[in-house]
Amino acid sequence: MAKQTQINAPEPWRESIKQYLSYLRAAGQSDDTRSTRRCQLSKLARDLGGDPMTVSAAELLRWYADQDWREETRKSARAAVRKYFEWLQTHQGRPDNPADGLPSIRPPKPHPRPCPEEYIAAAKARANDIDRLMIRLMAEVGLRRQEVCKIHSNDIIDPPASSDGIEHMPRLVVHGKGSKQRILPIPLDIAERIKESNGYLFPGRFGGHASSSYIGKHVSRLLPDGWSGHKLRTRWATRGYEATHDIYLVSAGLGHASIETTMAYVPMPDSRLEELIKAAR
Structure with a gap:
């Protein structure tokens, strides 16, 4: 089993992310998926600070718009954030999901480039x-x-x-x-x-x-x-x-x-x- 890496996020995000990763493990998500989610959510926590239970949709949208990401990275981060706040809403009593309003991403179809x-x-x-x-x-x-x-x-x-x-x-x-x-x-x-x-x-x-x-x-x-x-x-x-x-x-x-x-x-x-x-x- 892969070694769990410490969650680099401030409280109270750290404990919340830890519980969410345990939830993903119980749901059968792979080590690689959980590692990716840990990194994505830790960045979100460090950038926003505060409390994940009170983050507003406007704050989340500003954070999302400020990121200089490629389309695939943006799409993956959107999915990670939406699922995390969905878990907070369903299992932790948060009244809403502030990520519902994040714009969807349709990445361009890349032209395949096999290595010469x-x-x-x-x-x-x-x-x-x-x-x-x-x-x-x-x-x-x-x-x-x-x-x-x-x-x-x-x-x-x-x-x-x-x-x-x-x-x-x-x-x-x-x-x-x-x-x-x-x-x-x-x-x-x-x-x-x-x-x-x-x-x-x-x-x-x-x-x-x-x-x-x-x-x-x-x-x-x-x-x-x-x-x-x-x-x-x-x-x-x-x-x-x-x-x-x-x-x-x-x-x-x-x-x-x-x-x-x-x-x-x-x-x-x-x-x-x-x-x-x-x-x-």
């Missing part, structure tokens, strides 16, 4: 053995950094028996978002490395597994500015779609709940676009 192959090759060449393994798990298996950090030697499943003369790959049990699991084929050499770890593949300093931020920092520092582990995952999705032309298969491999989410990861291959133009001529 030359950047990946250069990163692997510079990386040590451990960091190279992180890169491969993202670029060749399509894992999130939150999934990479949780890999354990018990997660490897031996290859299924061959009935057609084809050698099959081992399987990896992936611990995905929202405590959802999926099973993916994995290169044999990576599977052997995971088995040899006899525990977490990337152990934490004080027990358990390493944090997702630790994985992200190690990968990002090996890539050019503006590129991250997320773009390695996009590369995996792009290559997979180019090979199979099956968006449903790619979506299942990424662990997405909807095809719409997957579409943000997969650019239409140039060759298919050329076919479209040629057909129209």
Whole structure:
């Protein structure tokens, strides 16, 4: 289990946030989700001060408008604040939810940007053995950094028996978002490395597994500015779609709940676009 980090917020917010995080844990929310909510609500508390039971809608709107955030960050913060005050209203006796009036955010659909192959090759060449393994798990298996950090030697499943003369790959049990699991084929050499770890593949300093931020920092520092582990995952999705032309298969491999989410990861291959133009001529 992930180590609980101290809540950096003034009283009486601190105790209120602590109780709310306990509520989220009872509701089955993952460690990663609770950690994100802790950071978001702690910032809210430090910026506003006072008492969460008396924060007004006008104060909350001013705070929200003053933040210099990207659309995705703004959307996530809005959801966190609304749910927190909803809990205060339902369970702590607050008479209203001041976050109800916060404007909704519809983030623009990003153009997928898979990490170029030359950047990946250069990163692997510079990386040590451990960091190279992180890169491969993202670029060749399509894992999130939150999934990479949780890999354990018990997660490897031996290859299924061959009935057609084809050698099959081992399987990896992936611990995905929202405590959802999926099973993916994995290169044999990576599977052997995971088995040899006899525990977490990337152990934490004080027990358990390493944090997702630790994985992200190690990968990002090996890539050019503006590129991250997320773009390695996009590369995996792009290559997979180019090979199979099956968006449903790619979506299942990424662990997405909807095809719409997957579409943000997969650019239409140039060759298919050329076919479209040629057909129209």
